[in-house]
Amino acid sequence: MKNNSVDERFGGRNDGVAGFIKSNKVTVAVYIVTILLYVVTLFVSPSFRNWHHLMLVLVLASFLIVVSYGQGIVILVRGLDLSVGSMITLSGVLVAAWVSQSNENILWAIPLVLLITTFIGMLNGIGATLLRIPPFVMTLSTGIIVFSVVLGFTEGSPHKGNAPRFLNGMMLDHTAGIPNIVYFLILFIFVAVIVQSYSAFGRKLYALGANPKAAHISGLRNNLLTISAFGISGFCCGLVGMMLVGYTDAPTLTMGDPYVMSSIAAVVVGGSSILGGKGNYLGTVGGVLLLTILSTLITAIGLAEGWRTIIQGAIIVMALIMSSVSERNTKIASAQKNISKSVPETQKV
């Protein structure tokens, strides 16, 4: 028995392609659908058949890719972050106000903004753990409060400030034919996957999400872990706010709003369980790409807005049904005593 390779005995995560597919069925399914959809878009619009379009999809997806990481981590530990919209706006407004067009203040402004959003994220975590306020309500409240503060700070309008040149260049310039942001994305995804799936910290998050009570008893610092998960979400929002400002050149107070529901949708479509403890970031990235390609396709076809919305809703529901079916198939094998679907207890440590 000792002859088996390490990876094989670990359940074959690295056990070639077959092993990967076996242990990540949902993720693979998401990518298959995404690729199929991409092929469809190529047929719908011949002008999509070039490198540039692929890069465009990545640039458009980049915001959601980053914000969904935070959302996914929070969902992993049985939370939900409804404050991402406000935090993105906050970051954008602050960075534009402090840095303005030049790059002078960038060295202190960017870290400071990231620090602020991370801190607000951690406040969410503190409310959800120490004060025992359900994350849904906690983040809803901080979302409303932060937005209110931004409104007061800007007196209703982010007049001041353009995007710093650095951020502009980050989002729109190319290096060697590839947009700079794509390099950043690759780096981000790499680090994110390492943190979520290969680090001790990530493992602990999974354990916490799978069974908070057991995690507590096993000596994990549940509160600390949850707070850092929310902190990561805040950090990601800070990044996205800056990216958006770089992309559009000026902040608006509503620029974060679309990312609340779509980040949750991306995480869920990507095969994570909204009840926590399950899912991985690559799946989420697949979910984001799926949604982005879908919206590209819909725009290309030029459907009426009503139909676009309907199709988006339908895709979410269908993705859910698909992942629930594939999950059920794997579950039947392991089901022993669970009576139908039992909802795990929420954090009651």
Add this chain to the structure above:
Amino acid sequence: MVMGKRIKKSRVVNRSILMVLLVSLFAVGVMFVADDAKAEENKRFKIFLSLSYSGNVWQSSAANIVKALAKTPPYDEMVELTEVISGSNVEKQISDYQSMIANGADGIISFPVSPTGLNRVIREGSKKGVLFFMYDSTVTEPSAYNVSYITAGHGENTAQYLVNLMGGKGTVMINRGVPGNSVDMRHYNGSMAIFKRYPGIKVVNEYYGYWDDAKSQQATSQALAAYPDVDGICSQLGEYGVLRACLASGSKKIPFIVGEDTNGIRLAFADPEMQKRGLKGVSAGSPPATAGYAFKLMMELLTENRKDLVHNIEYPLPWVEWDKVKLCKGDVFEDGCNCFPADKVAPTMTDEVLHPVLLPEISLKSAQTGEPMPGARIQPLPKDVTEARSEPGINCNPKSGKCVDPVYEPYMVTPIPVPK
């Protein structure tokens, strides 16, 4: 037993103290944040400004203009202005109107969230003698005053200009506003009416930018990917986002863009680099200055400097063609200048905050900060106002039967003949 009771009692007392503390903290908080504006109560006109959505530069410019005017003598002695943000929720705006009426409003100047949803509360208020002035967006309630450019034909005029630029043939994309909105519908119908007259014009794609630069930019990027060699883009608010999407598309050529009034697009029109890449167009659209015009009209009615007024008033459509863009040196439109240097305002700032005739009291600075221009005094408005057409669903209630269907005839530009 006795012991137990004492413990229990003290716990109850502790809890009650905690409760009282929390509640009183909250109460103190309310009192603390409360303005002391209520203190002085000499006879002033109580005017309320109800914004729809704060958050974009357009809305706050409009609000700032009204605020600056209210602080400009002699209005500074006559007006007590309160600003309320109603968000995009009809319910909230109804509630706010009711609160304003209850608080003895003399006039309410507002950007209405819905053209129809507020009618009932406006009717109630009008009966109580409150003046309702809607700027930019309109309501179909006849007792309200609508001051707007909507009926001035943004859609048909810009579309005609685009057609002229394109020589009557080519492909066009349309960047629309918020779906399900009557203003978007009016603009869109105007544009389409023109495009349909030219068989050579093909509208290849339409999408929604939600009058938002960020969303317009993303949607335009997607649409451009499908139609990279489109000849012209007909945009509602969000044209700066459209431009940025074109710049980022990697294509050397920039299509013609007709859109609204952001500083960014006007600067781009004037940029020789951009012109070299083919950018041409017209900047014409929704002006925040309407708010100031509406406010002054309302004040003239209140101060009885104006006897009667039609209810639907048209604000002239701003119109700046690409080769007519001129940079302002100072803070006001003078010598026919119509845009500002990039280091002075955000590219998403709408330039049409000023009007040399209707709003001479307002400078760029007042539109940005809400502070009056030093030394300015309120100037009377020209006697005549332009009455707007009563278009159904825009500023007229079809039920009342006096509406006229819109005629989509461009007047800012002479239509070219349909090419054979």
Add this chain to the structure above:
Amino acid sequence: MRNSILERCFNALLTNGAFLALVMYLIIFIIYGISQGSYAVSVYGITVLFNNSIVIAIAAVAETFIILMGGFDLSVAGIVVLTNTLIAVQQGAGVGGALLCLIIAIGVGGVIGCINGFLVSRIGLQSIAATLGTSILCSGIALLVLAQPGGYVPDEIAYTLTDSIGPIPVAAIIALLIGLISWILLRKTNFGAGIYALGRDRTAAELSGIATRSVEFRAYVMAGIFSGLAGFMLSAQTGTGDPHLSNSFILLTFAAVAIGGVSFDGGHGSVIGSIIGAGILALLQKTLFSVGVSSFYTGIFQGSIMLLAMLVGSLSLIISKRRAVS
């Protein structure tokens, strides 16, 4: 050992979310009354207050059914918008038209509720995700039904429902009626017991013989119907249709439920609390307006009140648990 009335009140304050909400309401109302004067207690003033809160109140009742069961229903906003547009395009007038509108509201809510119920209880989807999907679907359909704001709601609805009968606002009667119906459904039927049971412990509920799937399904249908009714009341208020309602509606609904002391873990709370919670939101808005707080900062107060309510809620749970132990 007999507790004094005062003591009981304090106990109730901490353990009963609805009671706490009521006390908060009264306190805010006093501030409102002081700053607003006699208008605050005039018939018109009170009618307006009820009218402002009734839509969110009914929506919050709908949401309460689902949250008590430990789920989330994001489709409330979608159903409200869809109902509103459908009512606006219907051509009926007079009492017949009003009745037709009511049927539309209940029908739309029921159908969407059935879809939600099917997705969650039969297919086993996560409620928050499934209802997010249906909500998006609904708003898409609403845009197809009514391409731009317009349409009419029969005057019988628009005027009667927002008026007052003598000194009593119609909206108050409706609130009372909705409160009563939902209270009976939740507290006086086996279905209601099932909802509470399901929210607390699904496995135990199943072993107690409760047909959990059926209860879950019916709860979504009920939530759908109440959401439809909320759309009906919104139509009455605005007198017209508008396919563009913002997401803030759903946030306010959740805020009302949270302020009303309903536990988001499920199994604890009451519809009465949610209705008062909706009242607090409307009252708060008016109070902040009348004391002159800049509307920039409304959100800070809304958020803080929600947190306060939840904080007391979680505090009371700890206390009652401690009491159970000792």
Add this chain to the structure above:
Amino acid sequence: MSYLLEIKNLNKNFGATKALQDVSLEMQHGEIHALLGENGAGKSTLIKILSGVYPQESGDMLLCGKTYSPKSIVDARSLGISAAFQELSLLPNLTVAENLFLPNIPKNALGLTSAKKVEQMTEQILSEYKIEGIRPSQKVELLSVAQKQRLETVRAMIHDPKLLILDEATAALIDPEWLFEQVDHFTNNGTSILFITHRLREARRLCDQFTILRNGCKVITEKFDGISDGEIFRLMAGRSIDVRFPACASTVDVNNDEVTLSVQNLRADKKIPKDDGITFVLRKGEVLGIAGLEGQGQRELFNMLGGSKPIVGGSVEIEGCSMKIRNPHDAMKSGLVLIPEERKTEAIFPGIKTSCNVSISVLDAVKNWCGIVNRNREIDYVDFASAKVQLDNNYYGMPIDALSGGNQQKAIVGRALLSNAKCLLLFDPTRGVDIGTKQNIYQVIRDFSNAGGSVLFYSTELPEIVGLADRCAVFYRKKVVTEISHDCLSEPAILEAMLGMSPDRISGEDNA
């Protein structure tokens, strides 16, 4: 003579797992039948099919000669079979009265449920079944575990079933006599009872016949008379097992050896006087057995030491240093590692690989400088642990919830062994695991103590304590009343102490 219940060739599968295979069973009218078997043998599945929770897959069931296939629990009840479940199916947020009548609470003339009426009926029922101290309007969450168990049992009884199923109905009862009385009363009326228990003694006391299930198959149906406990155990385990306990390698010198854990007046409740808490010492290399009836404070002790319950007063010293234990993390740092009572809800991480479940306690030791887990080092640790608990490494890749209870427990014990513990706190570690695993766990405990570790070991099964412990501390009314040294360790001695019979401790009953 016709049977009350006949089961013929019943099958039930969960996916690939065969939960029941060709099980047949007959029961007479008025018979009390014991259903025995290890956990996972299929007992639960069988009673859940009988009571209508699961549908059957194939096979026939006859009740009073008629085909019986219930569609739901309610259906089963109306057909005459009702069950009291081991997992307590009461809803804590509903009242006693509501719980009793779920899912069909009686209605008044208006068709609405009436609290008043239901509470009156409940009052009557409670007095009829001789349950005191419970108000019908009380929420169930305020009841003690024993009260809940009684309520659960009564809830099954009030439907006047032809067959009553009692699944571990005595597990939480302090005085099983109450149940025995009710059971007698029931059988006098001709009702049959299917009695599932792990306690052979009770089964012998109540039942005439027993059936043993093993791995989803029926092994035997036999009368209790003339068959020994050992034989029954053998049949349950499927191989000849006399429970063997590993020999103590060395006896601990009570006077000289160093103390690992010293507990002074530990209190979980403010009401307990300062000097009346839990006090004992645990020496290096010692296995200290803890015994006590349900609810006498042993659970609180383990949870306090493990950090999952706040310590109200008293001191904990480890190797002479005073320790503050505020949470499990503190406990672990001090070297105290708890294996909790509820495997499913408190110990395993469902959906996560078994290997990761084991290695969770060494994550910090195997990560590199930037926090990434070194897989090779991790697997070395996991291999080390599973060698000790004899966990097959084929299970590594499976999600832990797909494993049998015994293997899950092995993984959890393995996890505890990796955590650098000075002292293992084992709360009923052998509950619900097969005999093979039990044997493993005994060996692990002994090995651990031989290597110089200390073990605090609670078990509901006295033979385990007698066989394994070096010493035994007996709990009664929230504290250690008696310590029994290795030489005097015997079941009767422990039992006597458990019942509070040590001479100076006999006083009025007061079960908190």
